[in-house]
Amino acid sequence: MVVLSPEAVRSIFVDGLRNAHALENQALSIMNRQLDRLEKYPEVAQRLRSHVDETNGQIGRLEQILESLNESHSAMKDLGASFMGNMAALGHTVAGDEILKNSFANFAFENYEIAAYKSLIEIAQRGGFQNAIPLLEASLKEEQAMAAWMDQNLSAVTDRYLQLSIAGADASH
Template structure:
């Protein structure tokens, strides 16, 4: 039998993860609008944006299975934060680098959030949430690996763009 504390912690975690994915979606939408000079990155961001929309759907289903809903306050706050961050990075000359670093950190934040939720599943009496949360974790791990594996490439592409624009 799940303890109320475990269930409550799990629900808060699901709501937090939903708000986190709202933030991720907003960030990717803003970033993809400005990635025309980096078509490979734009394609990868677009693909992960689709995954993020599915992750949001999965989190909503997990919350519904608990008889709960998302937190509009948390979702709105994270959406605003994402748009502010995107605006700040857009003003920087090295926007692509700042986005790459921030995305690397954010993907690892998401990974930790999903691992925490997975740890809570059994104690919260929500073993049925394990498979959808595991799928989201795997998607985040793939994206984190891709970003990490491409930091040098993005940096050098940025340098080439800078050199072309300076010439």
């Protein structure tokens, strides 16, 4: 195992926290854009609204950790990630199966966030940032719960999409 200086670990940790902050802003952009269009999938809309609240809490926890390190989030990273989130969500609006594409992308995105939090927890443990660990673990649990919900509900969303499509309705959102 390579031994890193405390300064190097701190720098990596801060960069990871800033990246996670930007990632959560991207998630908000994606979810809010989807919520604007979800008409025929109220259970998905309800869960996304709940996860928007969780995501705002995750952003707050990341800011709390950064502040404890006398650091702040990166406005440029946040802006870029939010823009990319909006573009990704817009890209699916032209698809006839928008709800399915969004469901696949959301599931993948949640698992990406899970990996990011697991990595941050590992860095926090290695760097001795013990106060950050419970905050990161709380966010990890929320992301895992959201990914599990999406996994458990993909079949129902797909079934609803099929039913609406077969009936000749616009099933895309």
